[in-house]
Amino acid sequence: MIRFLIKGILRDKNRSLLPVVIVSIGVLLTVFLSGYIRGVMGDMIDLTARFQTGHLKVMSKAYADNQDQMPNDLALVDLSRLLQELKQDNPKYDWKPRIHFGGLVDVPGPGGETRSQGPGTGLAFDLLSPGSSEIDRLNIQNSLVRGALPATPGEALLSEDFAQKLGVQPGETITFFGSTMNGAMAFRNFTVSGTVKFGSAAMDRGTLIADLGDAQDMLDMDNSAGEIVGYHNAGAYEDEDARSLAAHFNKNHADGDEFEPVMQTLGQQNNMGAMLQYTDHMAAIFVGIFVFAMSLVLWNTGLLGGLRRYQEFGIRLALGESKGAIYRSLFTEAVIIGLLGSIAGTTFGVLFCFLLQKYGIDISSVMQDSSMMYPNRLRARMSLDLFVIGFIPGLFSMVLGNLLAGIGIYKRETAQLFKELEV
Amino acid sequence: MNSDYVISLRNVAKHYPIGDGRFTALQDINLDFSQGEFSGLVGPSGSGKTTLLNIIGSLDSPSEGTASVLGKNIATLSHKESAQLRNREIGFIFQVYNLLPVYTVFENVEFALLLQNRSEAERKKAVMDALEWVGLTHLADKKPSKLSGGEGQRVAIARAMVKRPSIVLADEPSANLDARNTHGILQTMKDLNRELKTTFLFSTHDEKVMQYLERIIHLDDGRIAQDEIVHAQSTPT
Numbered sequence: 094m095i096r097f098l099i100k101g102i103l104r105d106k107n108r109s110l111l112p113v114v115i116v117s118i119g120v121l122l123t124v125f126l127s128g129y130i131r132g133v134m135g136d137m138i139d140l141t142a143r144f145q146t147g148h149l150k151v152m153s154k155a156y157a158d159n160q161d162q163m164p165n166d167l168a169l170v171d172l173s174r175l176l177q178e179l180k181q182d183n184p185k186y187d188w189k190p191r192i193h194f195g196g197l198v199d200v201p202g203p204g205g206e207t208r209s210q211g212p213g214t215g216l217a218f219d220l221l222s223p224g225s226s227e228i229d230r231l232n233i234q235n236s237l238v239r240g241a242l243p244a245t246p247g248e249a250l251l252s253e254d255f256a257q258k259l260g261v262q263p264g265e266t267i268t269f270f271g272s273t274m275n276g277a278m279a280f281r282n283f284t285v286s287g288t289v290k291f292g293s294a295a296m297d298r299g300t301l302i303a304d305l306g307d308a309q310d311m312l313d314m315d316n317s318a319g320e321i322v323g324y325h326n327a328g329a330y331e332d333e334d335a336r337s338l339a340a341h342f343n344k345n346h347a348d349g350d351e352f353e354p355v356m357q358t359l360g361q362q363n364n365m366g367a368m369l370q371y372t373d374h375m376a377a378i379f380v381g382i383f384v385f386a387m388s389l390v391l392w393n394t395g396l397l398g399g400l401r402r403y404q405e406f407g408i409r410l411a412l413g414e415s416k417g418a419i420y421r422s423l424f425t426e427a428v429i430i431g432l433l434g435s436i437a438g439t440t441f442g443v444l445f446c447f448l449l450q451k452y453g454i455d456i457s458s459v460m461q462d463s464s465m466m467y468p469n470r471l472r473a474r475m476s477l478d479l480f481v482i483g484f485i486p487g488l489f490s491m492v493l494g495n496l497l498a499g500i501g502i503y504k505r506e507t508a509q510l511f512k513e514l515e516v
Numbered sequence: 517m518n519s520d521y522v523i524s525l526r527n528v529a530k531h532y533p534i535g536d537g538r539f540t541a542l543q544d545i546n547l548d549f550s551q552g553e554f555s556g557l558v559g560p561s562g563s564g565k566t567t568l569l570n571i572i573g574s575l576d577s578p579s580e581g582t583a584s585v586l587g588k589n590i591a592t593l594s595h596k597e598s599a600q601l602r603n604r605e606i607g608f609i610f611q612v613y614n615l616l617p618v619y620t621v622f623e624n625v626e627f628a629l630l631l632q633n634r635s636e637a638e639r640k641k642a643v644m645d646a647l648e649w650v651g652l653t654h655l656a657d658k659k660p661s662k663l664s665g666g667e668g669q670r671v672a673i674a675r676a677m678v679k680r681p682s683i684v685l686a687d688e689p690s691a692n693l694d695a696r697n698t699h700g701i702l703q704t705m706k707d708l709n710r711e712l713k714t715t716f717l718f719s720t721h722d723e724k725v726m727q728y729l730e731r732i733i734h735l736d737d738g739r740i741a742q743d744e745i746v747h748a749q750s751t752p753t
């Protein structure tokens with residue numbers, strides 16, 4: 094009997110093609126959009142984690158409250174002791190001190206006069222120790238546009254756009270003006286060893302990257318840093334693990350002093366928690382809308398298909414199939430068609446996601462003025478649940494739509510049904 | 517109820533609700549049919565022929581009276597039981613051949629047997645036998661759209677006969693056929709009637725069909741106007 098139904102479905106293009114196409118498209122959109130949203134959100138979160146928040150971040154309480162001002166006067170002191178404590182208590186994480194600082198980049202002319210000048214944001218981390226994990230993490234090597242990585246103290250990287258605006262070539266010297274941890278004027282000469290482009294408008298606008306030691310030296314921050322970021326050695330952010338770790342750390346440092354260190358998870362910073370949740374919710378919302386809309390559409394195609402097939406149902410009734418059996422066979426057909434559509438839709442959806450993951454779409458022109466940590470290239474993210482996310486709803490809406498459509502047939506008296514079927 | 521009869525109708529009436537009142541399509545129908553009868557309902561359009569066939573075929577049930585088919589009271593059958601009765605014991609032939617367009621001739625005839633869960637070998641043999649009765653074995657793999665009217669109606673006969681039912685109900689089977697095809701299919705049915713002892717009940721206004729009938733029941737306005745035994749010509753021209 095199933096074979097009989099399958100033959101019917103395959104031969105009757107009117108019956109199968111439209112629903113299969115509708116289901117496929119719906120499933121495709123759901124799968125693709127979920128993958129896309131997750132890719133975009135995931136990339137954004139990932140980028141933010143790498144450059145800003147870490148999986149965990151330790152700051153002084155006061156620094157944490159004014160983070161966006163980069164208040165290095167409130168930086169962590171006694172850095173080495175704190176680092177040692179973190180490494181000892183939480184060896185699952187890689188702990189790295191960083192300093193964010195603001196100031197002015199000045200390019201001197203041959204006679205010592207200012208050739209060009211612009212506000213810059215400094216980021217300092219462990220650049221010089223051999224095999225520093227930070228270089229990989231921040232993708233410095235691949236982001237290099239011109240020149241080379243700093244090899245000795247006194248060398249720094251400029252973002253490519255910034256360097257062009259200032260008219261600086263690798264090898265030339267710049268002067269950075271800022272203020273020390275104690276509020277005094279700070280300045281230091283750097284040799285530009287190279288330029289970088291990260292593919293995120295926020296990072297590419299006016300960044301100077303220097304070694305931690307140089308920054309500490311320049312800003313009078315000996316054995317001190319604005320923050321210590323921690324990254325899970327396994328690579329991915331583990332919200333629960335991070336939370337419990339932070340809670341534990343904060344309990345041990347709960348003296349109430351505003352210079353006391355606090356630990357915050359990725360989720361607790363920059364609304365990242367909301368972002369993470371939003372990502373999950375979006376997928377659920379897509380699926381919800383999809384099931385609703387698809388069911389309506391398929392209900393309608395089911396109704397039309399049913400009308401078209403009244404004659405067939407009449408013949409089958411006369412041949413001794415009961416109404417219940419016909420209804421059940423509609424159900425079976427819906428399952429088969431739903432399966433076909435879901436398989437096709439999932440295949441194409443996953444394929445598109447894969448392509449978008451592999452190649453991405455350049456949106457740098459759109460995001461130029463954004464200060465968000467946002468990758469310039471949109472990418473989807475593949476994951477196993479993409480296979481399920483559209484599949485089940487596709488099948489479900491096809492079956493639901495058809496069962497709704499079939500109720501009309503089921504409710505009618507056999508005789509009445511049969512009369513309508515007569516031609 | 518006399519169990520010697522294949523079909524037994526007692527005081528059958530059928531009413532349809534119309535607005536506030538009701539419309540009576542059949543009234544005071546008392547009829548018995550024995551096994552192997554070759555008879556027909558004749559009457560003008562609207563006289564209730566189809567309604568009566570549908571009641572006997574358990575597609576509908578009487579408003580009054582009892583209709584019993586092979587000892588079963590139609591009114592008391594469940595959906596499932598009446599479907600089973602149709603599947604096992606009753607073959608329908610309609611005015612339009614009503615073949616399922618996406619299936620081949622073979623598959624159309626096979627369908628009734630699929631419902632009976634017969635084995636594939638059994639089905640194949642039965643279908644080929646039935647196609648042979650109507651002389652269409654060579655068209656087994658054709659789609660209905662490729663058949664002529666007469667061929668289509670003969671497939672419908674094969675489909676009705678393949679399960680070797682006790683009763684065949686044929687509602688104006690010749691309405692879409694020319695004279696030659698009408699004689700052809702009636703001759704086929706008559707042969708099957710003799711060979712398999714199947715009870716045939718027609719509805720028709722076609723003189724050519726009437727020539728073959730052994731008993732003609734005239735319906736008028738939902739009542740039996742006349743019930744006559746005729747001796748059909750064995751080979752009408």
Ligand SMILES: Nc1ncnc2c1ncn2[C@@H]1O[C@H](COP(=O)(O)OP(=O)(O)OP(=O)(O)O)[C@@H](O)[C@H]1O
Nearest residue numbers: 512532539541559560561562563564565566567568
């Ligand atoms: N569901 C219904 N509701 C109301 N009236 C109906 C219904 N079904 C049939 N009738 C009426 O019952 C009467 C008998 O109908 P029936 O179809 O049995 O006639 P018939 O003898 O088969 O006619 P024809 O030769 O045109 O096929 C007709 O007047 C018809 O309009």
Ligand SMILES: [Mg+2]
Nearest residue numbers: 565566567687
């Ligand atoms: Mg009729």
